[in-house]
Amino acid sequence: MATEVESLRRALVAEGQTVRTVGELGALVSHRVGLFIPHDGYLLTGLDPLTRAAGFYAKEHFYGAQAAQRLYAERPDIDPFPCPFASLLDGPRRVGVLNADSPEHRRSERLHDVMAGEGFGCELRVALTHGGLPWGLLTLLRTTGSRPFTAEEEARAERLAGPLATALKVFGRGLCAGPNRHAAEPGVVVVGPDDTVRMTPTAVDWLAELNPHPLATAQALGTTVWTVVWMARYSGAPAVSRIPTPGGWVAVQAQLLGAEGGDEVVVTIRPASGAGLLPTFAAWHDITRRERAVAALLLEGLPAKRIARRLGMSPHTVNDHLKAVYRKTGVSGRDELVAVLLAGVAGAW
Structure with a gap:
């Protein structure tokens, strides 16, 4: 064997x-x-x-x-x-x-x-x-x-x-090796207690990209969306999946509409970026805890010397951590890493 x-x-x-x-x-x-x-x-x-x-x-x-x-x-x-x-x-x-x-x-x-x-x-x-x-x-x-x-x-x-x-x-x-190229507006899907589906036109476009197989109808959902719907229903808490795609990272989040909505679930599909993406991104690329801490402050726009002071490191150590992150993620430097993680999306999760 x-x-x-x-x-x-x-x-x-x-x-x-x-x-x-x-x-x-x-x-x-x-x-x-x-x-x-x-x-x-x-x-x-x-x-x-x-x-x-x-x-x-x-x-x-x-x-x-x-x-x-x-x-x-x-x-x-x-x-x-x-x-x-x-x-x-x-x-x-x-x-x-x-x-x-x-x-x-x-x-x-x-x-x-x-x-x-x-x-x-x-x-x-x-x-x-x-x-x-x-x-x-x-x-x-x-x-x-x-x-x-x-x-x-x-x-x-x-x-x-x-x-x-x-x-x-x-x-x-x-x-998902390069900067996020998604420019579409967020898509919204509402799944009723009886699993009936309503969605915005932008959600139809998002679903077509997320599903590798043609959907049977315009109101059909694929495995990705159904999973977060089930998780939100049965846990009672928001559920999210951050997904690498050729166009960039995508976030699919589901949450119960409210007490009066019963099992009605609202799903939002949008580009994933920023601090909310960093933990998942770090896991995919084997980024260590200290490297992730440095990258998080980098996303806030801090230069290496300020990152060093904030984390109690030497600037040399900060630069070593950044070089390791660049190597692991295949980017050429600071600007490209920020482009991959932020993608210029306002209000990112």
Whole structure:
């Protein structure tokens, strides 16, 4: 198995250099993983590592939108559900299998009904973590009548999770390597308690950019937006995902409309920048706590000497930290870093 893991790692490094879109990344991962774990469909999701909300994703031969919405709106309080993603991200095991025909899984009517209705009989879930942070999720499907995923394949998936997490992380920080080019006005989506959707024209444009697959209707939402809607509903607190895209960082934030609105949720989609983006940006680029503190003051417009006084460092140490940030993020210097993080957007989060 060690040879298989190393083989996958080398392939992802070599072939990943040519990947330019999320769809290409998904196809690459599905092909390489399929050599060890055959499957009929997949969903690869990149996460905001700090909030765990979905960001970019790719899929092929997967559940339909309504089925996925029902299946992944996990509510253990009303429907006992095996292998919730949260338990895989936090628990000792990173892999879980759902089998619609398994006696232990028949307690969940939702699982049985959705999988059977969509023509699938078995699902393998892999939590992709690296460095103590969640970077993504990989879901593999087998159609009804196919053999279930075996214990040996679960063990393989467990060992492949690390290289896959690394691939996601490398892809995500390469996806958004330059200044934010988004000039669109924020988009607003209102999701009713019955999941009816209303949105502004600008939201339609934003959704078209965030979804790698054509949406069925102008009122449809993709995985990214549904995730923050569910999180806001079930936590009662605002939920946000900061997503790297070829045009720059995008923030998708959802919050309950208010006590009288029940489960009505308002979602805002806009360019992400400023101090609110810095923690997520730092995680993607392996920026240390001290380097992040220096970068935060840089965004406030402070020169190196004032940053040094504020943080109790020497100017030489501040410059060393800045050089490390420039190297890790691939920018040429102060102006380009500020352009990447601020993008001239007023009132940024």
